[in-house]
Amino acid sequence: MLDVGQGDSIFIELPDNRCMLIDSGESEYGDTVADYISSAGYKKIDYLVATHPHADHIGGMKKAVNSFDIGKIYMPRASADTKTFEKLLKAIDDKGLKINTAKAGVSILAEDNLSIDIIAPNSDSYEELNNYSAVIKLTYGKVKFLFMGDAEKESEGEITADVSADFVKVGHHGSKTSSGEEFVSRVGARVAAVSVAEENDYNLPDQATLDRWRQSGAEVMMTKDKGSIVAETDGESLTVNGQGIALSGSPAASQAQSSRLIINKSTKKIHTLQCPLAKDISEKNKDYTTLTVTRLKEQGYTACKSCNPHD
Numbered sequence: 320m321l322d323v324g325q326g327d328s329i330f331i332e333l334p335d336n337r338c339m340l341i342d343s344g345e346s347e348y349g350d351t352v353a354d355y356i357s358s359a360g361y362k363k364i365d366y367l368v369a370t371h372p373h374a375d376h377i378g379g380m381k382k383a384v385n386s387f388d389i390g391k392i393y394m395p396r397a398s399a400d401t402k403t404f405e406k407l408l409k410a411i412d413d414k415g416l417k418i419n420t421a422k423a424g425v426s427i428l429a430e431d432n433l434s435i436d437i438i439a440p441n442s443d444s445y446e447e448l449n450n451y452s453a454v455i456k457l458t459y460g461k462v463k464f465l466f467m468g469d470a471e472k473e474s475e476g477e478i479t480a481d482v483s484a485d486f487v488k489v490g491h492h493g494s495k496t497s498s499g500e501e502f503v504s505r506v507g508a509r510v511a512a513v514s515v516a517e518e519n520d521y522n523l524p525d526q527a528t529l530d531r532w533r534q535s536g537a538e539v540m541m542t543k544d545k546g547s548i549v550a551e552t553d554g555e556s557l558t559v560n561g562q563g564i565a566l567s568g569s570p571a572a573s574q575a576q577s578s579r580l581i582i583n584k585s586t587k588k589i590h591t592l593q594c595p596l597a598k599d600i601s602e603k604n605k606d607y608t609t610l611t612v613t614r615l616k617e618q619g620y621t622a623c624k625s626c627n628p629h630d
């Protein structure tokens with residue numbers, strides 16, 4: 320996930336020297352994205368996906384279309400009455416490329432060990448442009464990735480495909496419009512990555528949305544803190560920014576998840592993730608930890624009497 324400020328751009332290196340680009344940030348990031356792909360040694364983008372026609376996703380894409388050989392382009396059947404969108408369509412047309420419709424059920428790649436599927440949008444028309452977002456599920460061996468674009472709760476609720484994933488690119492920059500509680504638990508991610516700028520006009524990300532991912536057992540990572548986020552897999556294991564991640568559903572993951580606790584830094588109380596009292600802790604006092612109850616008690620914390628956490 321490239322750091323493109325307030326926007327999205329995900330570059331995926333695939334086996335056999337193939338690659339895929341999902342979105343490309345605002346137009347001012349066109350060069351950043353193109354330079355990254357060139358310096359990674361690619362002259363061709365095999366699969367190019369414009370999730371939906373908002374400028375923070377397609378702004379830099381004209382540059383990508385003009386700078387590389389392009390294999391297949393996927394876009395949802397949605398349009399925007401903007402110069403940015405028109406320019407992109409013109410660049411695609413000038414190059415003689417045709418657009419494949421991105422919608423649920425479209426398979427981008429289906430190989431023995433690798434599949435890339437579009438699992439949303441599931442409807443033909445939405446009021447909110449974000450819901451047209453192409454949602455992409457990539458499975459390599461045992462490791463699963465989900466890229467949500469800006470899909471909101473309406474689209475999430477329509478997805479019938481398997482959304483379980485180890486790594487999720489969280490929908491709509493961590494906005495409260497997306498990541499509904501039921502959907503978050505269906506995904507069951509270990510890493511929830513959010514593409515968002517420190518300074519933005521939209522109050523993003525939404526704290527309660529990040530908490531939903533954390534409570535589901537995911538570690539939240541944001542481009543505003545980390546810069547670009549790099550996930551690597553050989554189909555058996557997963558690292559994110561060099562850190563090993565226990566795969567979802569693995570014994571190590573459930574152990575890591577069940578051993579996670581919420582602490583109240585103000586009252587110095589320890590709660591389990593499910594404790595109803597943990598909900599009432601104000602955001603500035605709330606923290607998540609994988610320290611044991613014993614360790615926390617050594618640090619002056621006491622166990623909540625209602626949920627009674629223990630090691």
Ligand SMILES: [Zn+2]
Binds near residue numbers: 373375492
């Ligand atoms: Zn966006």
Ligand SMILES: [Zn+2]
Binds near residue numbers: 371373448449469
């Ligand atoms: Zn959008």
